[in-house]
Amino acid sequence: MAMQEENIQGGALAKPTAQVRRGLFGKAKESTEGIAGSKSSLTWVVNICVVLLVALWVFPTFGLLVSSFRTADQITGSGWWAALFPSEQTERYRVADPDENRVQRGDLFVVEGNFFEENDASGDIQSWGTSSRAVDAYQAGDVADLGDGETFSIGADGSYVWSGNDEQISGRGQRAFVTAVTPPEFTVENYVNIMTSGNDTDNMAKAFFNTLTVTIPATIIPIVVAAFAAYALAWMDFPGRALLIAAVVGLLVVPLQLALIPLLKLHVGIGIGKGYLGVWLAHTGFGLPLAIYLLRNYMVGLPRDIIENAKVDGATDFQIFTKIILPLSFPALASFAIFQFLWTWNDLLVAKVFLIDATGQTTVMTDQIVNLLGTRGGNWEILATAAFVSIAVPLCVFFAMQKYLVRGLLAGSVK
Numbered sequence: 255m256a257m258q259e260e261n262i263q264g265g266a267l268a269k270p271t272a273q274v275r276r277g278l279f280g281k282a283k284e285s286t287e288g289i290a291g292s293k294s295s296l297t298w299v300v301n302i303c304v305v306l307l308v309a310l311w312v313f314p315t316f317g318l319l320v321s322s323f324r325t326a327d328q329i330t331g332s333g334w335w336a337a338l339f340p341s342e343q344t345e346r347y348r349v350a351d352p353d354e355n356r357v358q359r360g361d362l363f364v365v366e367g368n369f370f371e372e373n374d375a376s377g378d379i380q381s382w383g384t385s386s387r388a389v390d391a392y393q394a395g396d397v398a399d400l401g402d403g404e405t406f407s408i409g410a411d412g413s414y415v416w417s418g419n420d421e422q423i424s425g426r427g428q429r430a431f432v433t434a435v436t437p438p439e440f441t442v443e444n445y446v447n448i449m450t451s452g453n454d455t456d457n458m459a460k461a462f463f464n465t466l467t468v469t470i471p472a473t474i475i476p477i478v479v480a481a482f483a484a485y486a487l488a489w490m491d492f493p494g495r496a497l498l499i500a501a502v503v504g505l506l507v508v509p510l511q512l513a514l515i516p517l518l519k520l521h522v523g524i525g526i527g528k529g530y531l532g533v534w535l536a537h538t539g540f541g542l543p544l545a546i547y548l549l550r551n552y553m554v555g556l557p558r559d560i561i562e563n564a565k566v567d568g569a570t571d572f573q574i575f576t577k578i579i580l581p582l583s584f585p586a587l588a589s590f591a592i593f594q595f596l597w598t599w600n601d602l603l604v605a606k607v608f609l610i611d612a613t614g615q616t617t618v619m620t621d622q623i624v625n626l627l628g629t630r631g632g633n634w635e636i637l638a639t640a641a642f643v644s645i646a647v648p649l650c651v652f653f654a655m656q657k658y659l660v661r662g663l664l665a666g667s668v669k
Contacts, residue, residue: 315645321638323440327375329634331436340435342380344389347373349416349427356423362403363423369432370412377434382408389431408432444639458640461622465599466647467530468609468618472537472598473591479538480545481587485575487546488553489561499550505543513540514607521608530616533608537598545590552586553579588658596648619644 317334324337331343347369356363370376381390384398384406392398394410404418406428416428448458486492487499517539521532556579564574580587598604602620609616617625623640630636 315649318638318642318645321635322444322642323442324635324638325439325441326633326635328436328439329638337440338438340437342433342435343377344431344433345373345375346386347430347432349414349430352416352423352425352427359417361419362417363420364415364417365423365427366413366415368412369408369414369430375412375436376439377412377436379408379410379412379432379434382430382432384428384430386431390433406430444635445643448636448640448643458619458622458643461617461619462643464616465618465620468533468537468605469595469598471530471534472541473594475534476538476541476545476594477587477591480542480549480590481580481583482575483542483546484549484553485571485579487550489574489579490571502543502546502550506547508543510540510604514603518607528609530609533605536604536608537594537601540604541590541594541597544593548590549583549586552583556582585658588655592652592655592658595651599648600644 320334320337321329324334327343327345328337328341332341349365350367350372352365355367356365379394381393383389383391384400385391394408397405397407400406402422404422406414406416408414408430414430416423450459451457487495517536521527526532560578561574564578600620602624605618605621609618610621623644626637626640
């Protein structure tokens with residue numbers, strides 16, 4: 255009986271106990287999926303979406319950078335992803351003026367030269383032709399019989415020989431369609447052209463400094479004004495403070511297009527007119543609601559003990575603001591500075607209304623690119639270069655201050 259009791263206690267009872275434990279552990283393991291801090295099963299979906307978003311943003315930007323250093327022929331011949339590899343291109347060339355370059359050899363007249371040297375090009379010719387309908391009729395080194403003793407030949411290095419009688423070798427030079435493999439080529443000539451052009455519609459350097467003249471004050475002024483207003487709404491008690499906060503929140507949803515014409519009439523009425531001062535004030539007014547909202551939310555989340563201890567020690571509100579609040583609020587200040595800088599740098603509508611006049615002396619980069627689309631619509635290398643110049647500064651500002659962006663935006667959202 256003792257043996258049977260031991261078997262019952264050690265076997266039959268022990269087994270269910272182990273199963274119960276495994277069941278409890280299994281249930282506990284399943285229940286941890288909903289606990290805060292546990293890893294979600296959809297993490298891989300989030301990671302894939304993030305990678306796709308980054309790729310959609312990075313690839314076009316990188317392609318624009320590569321295209322800005324390529325020549326017009328290379329851009330039309332292949333995509334930016336093939337910039338590091340040789341490309342096959344078909345170009346139309348014409349023999350040098352035969353009346354000035356022909357040489358008589360016996361009964362024939364001959365014109366010799368090199369297409370690559372005469373057109374500042376390079377490559378390795380694979381095929382060529384004299385008609386657009388058959389651009390690959392001949393291989394490099396072949397001699398084409400043009401009839402009545404007239405011949406034409408092109409070598410792989412671009413050298414050509416055109417021979418015939420006096421009547422044939424005259425007038426316009428012989429036309430040739432050349433298909434050649436050209437090596438990859440990068441140049442800074444595109445940047446030199448748009449930054450040093452004497453034409454106001456092409457000169458991006460002047461528009462670049464005009465944009466800086468607009469953007470820097472239009473970023474600093476609203477930050478300074480909003481910082482004082484946010485401190486007052488966060489830490490100073492006065493009648494009507496709640497109404498002012500509600501008004502600031504309400505102004506966030508007001509479209510700026512509604513205020514453009516009335517504000518321009520006000521500027522003209524008080525003598526400001528169109529100019530840098532007018533566009534600075536316009537950007538300041540349109541940017542203040544968001545600036546005050548962000549900075550107030552951040553300042554409200556700062557420890558109250560710091561402000562109260564400073565007041566006990568005899569500090570004034572201005573001293574608390576300049577020596578305590580501003581240094582602690584740098585993430586929020588940097589966050590708004592990024593947004594305001596990007597908005598004003600990429601702005602076209604406000605600049606068109608409050609700044610740009612008939613003389614074109616205050617043209618900003620966005621308007622300059624629009625002008626290039628009209629005058630240089632077929633010059634892809636110029637458009638790519640101008641576009642990258644316009645986004646280079648915002649990219650530098652964003653990457654330099656991105657670590658403060660999320661901290662500033664999330665300020666005050668969690669207590």
